[in-house]
Amino acid sequence: MIPKHAGDRPHPEAAQFRAKQVEVLYDQLHVGLAATVAAASLLIAVFWAAAPRELLAGWAIFFMLTTILRVILAHRYARSPDRYRQASKWLMWFIAGTGISGATWGSTIIFLVPDESFVHAGFATLWVCGLSAGSVAALSIIKGAFFAFSLPAMIPSAVYLMTHGGIEATVGGAQLMFLGFISLSAVRMHKSLVQSLTLQFENIRLVDHLDTEKKKVERLNEQLEKKVLKRTAELAQSNANLERDIIRRQRAEQALFAEKERLQTTLHSIGDGVITTDAGGIVEYLNPVAEKLTGWSYNEARGLPLATVFQIIDEQTREPIADPVTQQLEKTPTTRVTTHKIVISRNGQEYAIQDSAAPISSRKGEILGMVLVFSDITKTRRREQQITHQATHDALTGLINRWEFEHRLERVLATLKAESTEYALCYFDLDRFKIINDTCGHTAGDELLRQVSEVLEGQIRKRDTLARLGGDEFGVLLEHCSLQQAQRVATAIHKAIEDFQFTWEGKSFRIGVSIGLVPITKASMGIAAVLKAADTACYAAKNKGRNCIHVYRETDKELASHRGEVQWMTRIHRALKENYFQVYFQPILPLATEKEEKCYEVFLRLEDGAGGVVLPGAFLPTAERYNLAVKIDRWMIANTFTWLAQNPEPLRTCFINLSGHSLRNKAFLTFIIEQLEKTHIPSAQICFETTETAATANLSCAIRFIKALKAHGCKFSLDNFGSGLSSFAYLKNLPVDFLKIDGLFVKDILDDPIDLTIVRSINEIGHIMEKQTIAERVEKEEVLKKLQEMGINYAQGYWISPPQPLTEMGSLQKVTR
Structure with a gap:
């Protein structure tokens, strides 16, 4: 039971109090057990001789076990x-042990006292009463503990004695009276101990309280x-205190002024314009940037409506826009989000801006004014426009590029679905451009394209779209133009190009143009179909002898051959999809020394469906014309690399041909690197090969491509070297490892002294440039010996070995010629 004190209020630390009571019980347990x-x-x-020994x-x-x-x-x-936290559990165990002990002592009179032995009964009764009396001091701290011992110790024996009658009954009654007396004593003792313990707790609390109060x-x-000292000082020096108050106020005013100056300086120094208004939208403040962008000074703008000072319009529609402050104050919903805004200065100058507004609110949420912040992003906007222009225009000529041209053509095709308007497309290719580009260089070719662009722009209407579609190819999208009108425009373009004369370094050149004209109608099947028809018509114009115009018609006989190319396209697509291509190889024999590496070149073949193969000369021109060359090169790389990874063999270098289209394709370069990493074949084992014409057609792209692969350890070879008009001029800029001398010069070196001289010159210059040479089309033993005498590094041709399927690579080791 929780003790009461101080007006019968519950003890404030009941749990701690109980824990302390239990602790007292256990502290006295050892003494009680000893007793x-x-x-x-x-x-x-005493009972040894009188009681039954077994009992x-x-x-x-039992007593010893209990103890x-x-x-x-x-x-x-x-x-x-x-x-302490589990005091109730420990009290329960204690009371249980005490109860068992009491019951053990109470059983002595019942089980151990011999019959009719009043002496032993009296002794046992006296002994139990003495122990019970002794437990008053030890157990009355908790009444339950006392009664747990005394009741089972005395009541059973008292009842037992009273049932025997006579003097035993008197002793039993006396025992019960004694139990009552010691119980009263235990209760009083309990109260005394509880009060004492309570006083201890109170004293501790009182000491703590007194200590706290003392500190307070x-x-x-x-x-x-x-305070007394301060008040005394204040009373004694009231004038000094007043002076200090004045000084403090002056300092506060100075600090406030300094803070204001800092804010003013911050607003003056930031790069954004800042305008503040009151709750009615009347200008209260402008910083210098806002003054510059609006053209209004602070003194002039103060007190004017914001709409007068800050005038903005939509950059695209040129329509006025409500300023964000007005929209906030009037809570006007914006029907169209405007990201491109222009502020018009007082003097009419325009600035592209980015703005935002925020309210100045009181603690109650009332709007006291607004802050408008806006920044000048004119330069950023111009850069964005430049980027957009670069994305849609050709960097060399400034004309629309192919991507934008196709985008506009797509819009036209969409318009035709709802309107009955006539359109036409001119697709033309410059004739003799490559001759000027090869003989005079790329700089001259670029200048020719720029001048031609200016000529073309002078021949079309403003509403028409002129674009450079790639290389020396151009396109004109003629809007609201019949086929007859389009023919007149094409004729004018043809005549203007024919009359144009290009001059470079004192030399004059004339060029021509092959024009394909396609009407665009509702029946047109899409962008790809229109462009394909235009390209087909341009192809037909070239086949007629170049420098002419051809109008596309489905029934053209001139286009029959072109349809053959379309069939080749279908076969190429199918071969790529269903793996109808095969890889062949041809050994490349070292001539100069035994230390030269053994090499071989891989070739592509196409199954013809009848057990034979088709040579690449039949289908590669079509593949290159219709942008399939890169896909073929991808197939060749993937299959060759896979075979090399699965069949490691002693031939050190494998030559793989690449088209000119692949050299200009960044994704293809990434593909090669990924395949090298995927298959884990040594990159030094791979030598990529491209023709001299392909490499020099776009020299900068070729150089970047070659350097990128050489950085990964690959080698590079220049095929058909000597076929161009300016081979040596380009050679010093191309970081290749091998020169493959064009077979047209090699095959007749025994009979043609000019061919012999060309081959010898290419070999000598190649060696000076530290490049190894390979002679192609070696078809006679005498030619091979002559090449060996000249110091050619390698030879390749049918006399050494014809191309064989790559799966027969093992037979290559048997070549002994």
């Missing part, structure tokens, strides 16, 4: 870290002393 052991020993001695021994064993368990309980309680009093005394 009961001594009493038990004396009782056993006395059983009682003694041992209580000792263990006391030991575990002392070692338990949670004994000391602090108050200190504060009071300070």
Whole structure:
């Protein structure tokens, strides 16, 4: 039970109090156990001769077991870290042990006292009463503990004695009276102990409280002393204090002024324009950037409506836009989000801006004014426009590029679905452009394209779209133009180009143009179909002899050959999809020394469906014309690399041909690097090969491509070297490892001294440039010996070995020629 005190209020630390009571019980347990052991020993001695030995021994064993368990309980309680938090559990165990002990002592009179032995009964009764009396001091701290011992110790024996009658009944009644007396004593003792324990807790709390109050009093005394000293000083020096107040106020005003100056300086120094208004949208402040962008000074703008000072329009529609401050104040919903805004200065100058507005609110949420912040992004907007222009225009000529041209053509095709308007497309290719580009260089070719662009722009209407579609190819999209009108425009373009004369370094050149004209109608099947028809018509114009115009018609006989190319396209697509291509190889024989590496070149073949193969000369021109060359090169790389990874063999270098289209394709370069990493074949084992014409057609792209692969360890070879008009001029800029001398010069070196001289010159210059040479089309033993005498590094041709399927690579080791 929780004790009451101080007006019968519950004890403030009931749990701690209970834990303390339990602790007192366990602290006294060892003394109580020692006393009961001594009493038990004396009782056993007294009853040894009178009591039945078996019962006395059983009682003694049970008593010792009970005592041992209580000792263990006391030991575990002392070692338990949670004994205070689990005081109720430990009290329960204690009361249980005490009750068992009491019952053990109460059983002595019932089981151990011999019949008709009043002396032993009196002794046992006296002994039990003595132990019960002794438990008053040890157990009354908790009444339950006392009664747990005394009741089972005395009541059973008292009842037992009273049932025998005579003097035993008198002794039993006296025993019960004694139980009552010691119970009253235990209750009083309990109250006394609880009060004492309560006083201990109260004293502790009182000491803490007094200590706290003492500290408070000391602090108050200190504060009071300070106040007295301060007040005394203030009264003694009132004039000085007044002066200090004045100084403090002056300092506060100076600090406020400094803060204002800092804010003003910040607003003056930031790069954004700042305008503040009141709740009615009247201008209160402009910083210098806002003054510059609006053209209004602070003094002029103050007090004016914001709409007068800050005038903005939509960059695209040129329509006025409500300023964000007005929209915030009037809570006007914006029907169209405008990202491109222009502020018009007072003097008419325009600035592209990015703006935002925020309210200045009171603590109650009332709008006191607005802050408008806007930044000048004119330069950024111009850069964006430049980027957009670069994305849609050709960098060399300034004309629309192919992407934008196709985009506009797509719009036209969409318009035709709803309108009955006539359109036409001119697709033309410059004739003799490559001759000028090869003989005079790329700079001359670029200048020719720029001048031609200017000529073309002078021949079309403003509404028409002129674009450079690639290389020396151009396109004109004629809007609202019949076929007859389109023919007149094409004729004018043809005549203007024919009359045009290009001059470079004192030399004059004339060029021509092959024009394909296609009407665009509702029946047109899409962008790809229109462009294909235009390209087909241009192809037909070239086949007629170039420098002419051809109008596309489905029934053209001139286009029959072109349809053959379309059939080749279908076969190429199918071969790529269903793996109808095959890889062949041809050995490249080292001539100069035995230390030269053994090499071989791989070739592409196409299954013809009848057990034979088709040579690449039949289908590669079509593939290159219709942008399939890159896909074929991808197939060749993937299959060759896979075979090399699965069949490591002693031939060190494998030559793989690449088209000119692949050299200009960044994605293809990435594909090669990925395949090298995927298959883990040594990159030094791979030598990529391209023709001299393909490499020089776009020299900068070729150089970047070659350097990128050489950085990964690959080698590079220039095929058909000597076929161009300016081979040596380009050679010093191309970082290749091998020169393959054109077979047209090699095959007749025994009979044609000019061919012999060309081959010898290419070999000598190649060696000076530290490049190895390979002679192609070696078809005679005498030619091979002559090449060996000249110091050619390698030879390749049918006399050495014809191309064989790559799966027969093992037979290559048997070549002994």
